[in-house]
């Protein structure tokens with residue numbers, strides 16, 4: 001395969017930024033999910049953590065959860081193939097706020113099949129909307145996809161999906177990220193972690209109950225680009241409580 005100098009540079013930069021110290025990780029094989037904790041001293045939480053993500057969401061306790069308070073607006077965005085996922089980086093001030101604080105949207109990305117499962121049910125794809133508050137605390141909103149009609153908003157992103165790891169492309173028009181969320185935003189809430197190395201904990205998770213649709217070929221296109229599964233297996237709940 002022939003790379004341009006620019007593509008090589010971007011590829012190296014991206015892998016280093018994501019995996020810390022340039023440590024390579026994958027979803028299967030020698031560098032796969034079962035071995036993440038041993039690949040680098042920076043990744044030990046992947047094997048020693050007790051509040052790891054994803055999880056099977058079941059046994060949720062009924063409580064009075066406040067609305068998510070999503071306040072997104074049409075924003076400039078670009079699409080990155082980082083070798084592990086397709087990530088849409090978002091400019092502008094897109095926030096959600098509730099009793100957990102106020103969090104600003106940084107990016108969203110995809111996994112196939114879904115990482116979290118709901119009452120044992122896996123979905124063909126899951127999007128993670130990654131937010132941070134002013135002190136760098138992370139909050140992720142998870143959105144499940146079920147197989148159905150073509151998703152025209154997703155299609156605008158998929159059309160720009162770069163083939164090469166490390167490559168980015170700008171979206172032609174501004175994007176209101178909430179177009180990739182269901183209209184009813186009832187959710188499950190629990191504590192967890194990043195689902196990729198370094199598996200850092202203290203991440204606030206909000207997984208929406210209603211799925212949205214993507215066509216079989218859209219799901220297939222993502223899986224093909226990523227060369228297979230991009231999900232970490234579900235992790236033990238341990239002492240955690242899931243609220244709904």
Ligand SMILES: [Zn+2]
Nearest residue numbers: 109111128195
């Ligand atoms: Zn994710």
